[in-house]
Amino acid sequence: MQCDYFDAGRCRSCALMGVPYAVQLADRDAHCRRVLADVAPDVAWLDPAPSAESAFRNKAKLVVGGSPGAVTVGILDRDGFGTDLRHCGLYEPGLAELVPRVADLLDDLGLEPYEVPSRRGEVKHVLLTHSPGGETMLRFVLRSQKHLALLRSRLAALQSALPGVRVVSVNLQPEHKAVTEGEVELVLTEADVLTMPLADVELFLRPNSFFQTNTGVATALYRQARDWVALIDPSVVLDLYCGVGGFALQAAIASGRTDRVVRGLEIAPEAVASARRSAAALSAAGLTRADLEFTVGDATDVALLPGVGGHGTGRPRSSLVVVNPPRRGIGPRLAAWLETSSAEHVVYSSCNVDSLARDLAAMPSLRAVEARLFDMFPQTSHHEVAVLLERIPLGSRRTAGLS
Secondary structure: OOOHHHHOOOOOOOOOOOOOHHHHHHHHHHHHHHHHOOOOOOOEEOOOEOOOOOOOEOEEEEEEEEEOOEEEEEEEOOOOOEEEOOOOOOEOOOHHHHHHHHHHHHHHHOOOEOEOOOOEOOEEEEEEEEOOOOOEEEEEEEOOOOOHHHHHHOHHHHHHHOOOEEEEEEEEOOOOOOOOOOOEEEEOOOOOOEEEEEOOEEEEEOOOOOOOOEHHHHHHHHHHHHHHHHHHOOOEEEEEOOOOOHHHHHHHHOOOOOOOEEEEEEOOHHHHHHHHHHHHHHHHOOOOOOEEEEEEOOHHHHHHOOOOOOOOOOOOOOEEEEEOOOOOOOHHHHHHHHHHOOOOEEEEEEOOHHHHHHHHHOOOOEEEEEEEEEOOOOOOOOOEEEEEEEEOOHHHOOOOOOO
16 A cells, blocks of 8 residues: 555554555464464464455544644644644545545634644544445534534535535533543434444444444454354353444354344443344344343443353353453453353454453463454554354363363
8 A cells, every 4th residue: 555645754653554465464463373372372263354455444533633724634743733634545435535525614614623732722523434335424523512503503514515424413522631532422413323234234333332443354353253153052142342232243143043142231321222223123124033132331240140150050051252342451350250150152352462362361261262363454563353262171171281
């Protein structure tokens, strides 16, 4: 991939720009294998899931700078002033055409960009999420409600100028700190969710919902998890950090038993509401007969849920737990719970192979069977890796050097 912004030194976010993509992919795959070599010595590595090397991002997180009528959309330079990257080559088709039009709209509306050095202004970010169906969510991150009435009054004109923009919202982030979003979200449109069809399931993204940046590779990740569920055919699946329900919904439609119990746990209420909507749509379409339910809660409270647990009796032995934690990993508390739980299998999806290795070391009774790199972030060293774990039978643990 060639990038004029990188060549001019205006943006270095893609640190591996110029390295042939095949080399990038091989290097990331080799790095993940090296890091996990000690804790997963017998794991079978599947071929990595590649990405397009450009035009793959479904999101644009744009810092707004410049001045009214002459805004920049992109990143900040070292002095905290805006650098315009409206023609970045990472955005997928549809989104790439929309970004410069949003910049023009900001100019037309005369919105006042936030200036970091002086701490003055209003518009901090514009956040765009694009779906495979061609629809987009547009979010304005503002310091205050100063421009809110203007945006409400120009909403119809905005949507006319930006065809395909289905959801428009304002997020209020009044503090001067390196945090993209605030806690208050005001949806301006009648529609409050963006439909994201993915791997035979419709996900419903609300403005605060997390979703993977690379739709194509996310599809491969979810299908891999579904294949593992179909192979194992567990009676119970528990999806922790479930977000909008991606893994749980795939488990619900995976082939095998029709009486599968699937439970999702997520701390964000808005994400759980989205997951419940997807579950209702699956049920209405007759695509699943699984007992599917989503709950608001912290992943460390999993022992409170029925079906899969640690100590005790009456819990099904045919159970699988999915964990998809943030970069810090699942941590010692959840790792200890999984180590002593009755779950026979775990699917661990990680965006940080180092924290993954620490967590696997804390669960010696769970053996890595298969692993695969999912290349979500070409041009960078970031990665996503999924591992299938199975519980080592008690009689085999001495051979493996485990107690």
